[in-house]
Amino acid sequence: MSSHPTPSPLRANLEIAAIGLGALMASLSQTLIIPVLPVIEADIGASVTQSQWLLTSTLLVGAVAVPIISRLADMFGRRRMLLVALLSLAAGSLIDALTTDVTLMIIGRALCGLSGASIPLGISLLATQLPPARRGSATALISAMLGIGGALGLPLAGLLADNVDYHALFWIGGVGALLSAVTVFVLVDEPPLGDPGKVDFAGMALLALGLVALVLPLSQASSWGWASARTIGLLVASVVLLALLWVIERRVHNPLVDMRTLARPPIVITNVASLFFGFALFASFVGTANYVQMPEETGYGFGSSVLVAGLCLLPSGVLMLVLAPVTARLIASWGPGRVLATAGVILTAGLLLRIVLVDELWQIILGTAIIGAGSGIGYASLPALINTHTPAAELAAANGINTLARSLGSTLASALGGTLLASLTVSVAALGGAELPSLTAFRVLFGICAGASLLAALAGLALASPKVDTPESREEVVV
Structure with a gap:
């Protein structure tokens, strides 16, 4: 553990706020532009393929950058690499805020992808900066930001898209990331480093x-x-x-990914559970947003706007935020494995409600709120499991792999969700025979999500087993 002085309660709160702001901006950057892609296409004359690369470039760069930057952080400084990630988000967002050239916009979005490392870097940095009593709630909050940003991004984008130019979305990310970088630079110390070794x-x-x-x-x-x-x-x-x-x-003597640590049963099970949680949550977001926007002529849709669709997800994001400190206390009492299992059960219940209750908008909101509660608790418990079973010198790399697992789950959910909604369709005579996703398509999607979340719950039970959670599987408990 580091030997730097323990920060005062006020300074600790400011450090958490600075790092949390950066994590929120990084998460928002992945979802804010989704509702306004058609507007961007029309404004800059981009093709559908080009506009899709505004998402794909961020996704690809993020997938590669998260584990690599996280490992470099363990070698050369977590605070230093967090600043690199945040400044990349600020630079990429400001490029997009100031241009209407599609190539420059894609480059800007690619730079934003580097910010994906902000969440694992923030978790690992706070795990060594804060006193033990503060670490649990702080890491839970930063981890939950990955879901909170997704839940808040759609309503915020819908609200702004109806009232201001879409470039305002990029200004939010750029200014927010820059503010986070400045406050991290001023407030957060760099933990002591050992011998970094050679770059792999x-x-x-x-x-x-x-x-x-x-x-x-x-x-x-x-x-x-x-x-x-x-x-x-x-x-x-x-x-x-x-x-x-x-x-x-x-x-390799100094590997980019320590496969021996990664292969420990608790780490393997946690990362698999992370993939399931990432899949279930993102597919629920995609399914819900599309569901409430379906025309009433389909027999199940509400014909709602992007803003209303986003507002249906707002309670989900609020619950993730509120439940982060509660989850930290539960982890201290029950252990992270049991908390993860409980989260999986709650998430499964919410998804099953989304299959059964389909007639009223309040039913949709209730289901997504329960999904948000389960996801928030699950996301908050994942870094506790990683930090518990990982040597302190490898925290950033281990949390980076865990964040990557969640992101891969989200990517898979987007791909599978898109395929299902395009394949299981119904012809709507009142709309000139238009082929739209059927109610069955949404039910199948939510059913698959429920299966994934149930598997995550079983993973939590396995992690709570004494046969998995043994002293030999842990080198240092940091949460």
């Missing part, structure tokens, strides 16, 4: 290529087709590259 460039290359080969076909599967040669070829290439990374990293 071969590991970086293999990891980058493997993740691009995995994330790109998932993000494009709806347009390419799951059975296309590009999709299958890249997915096979990703398996080969990541398997090669596994073999090589076990032989």
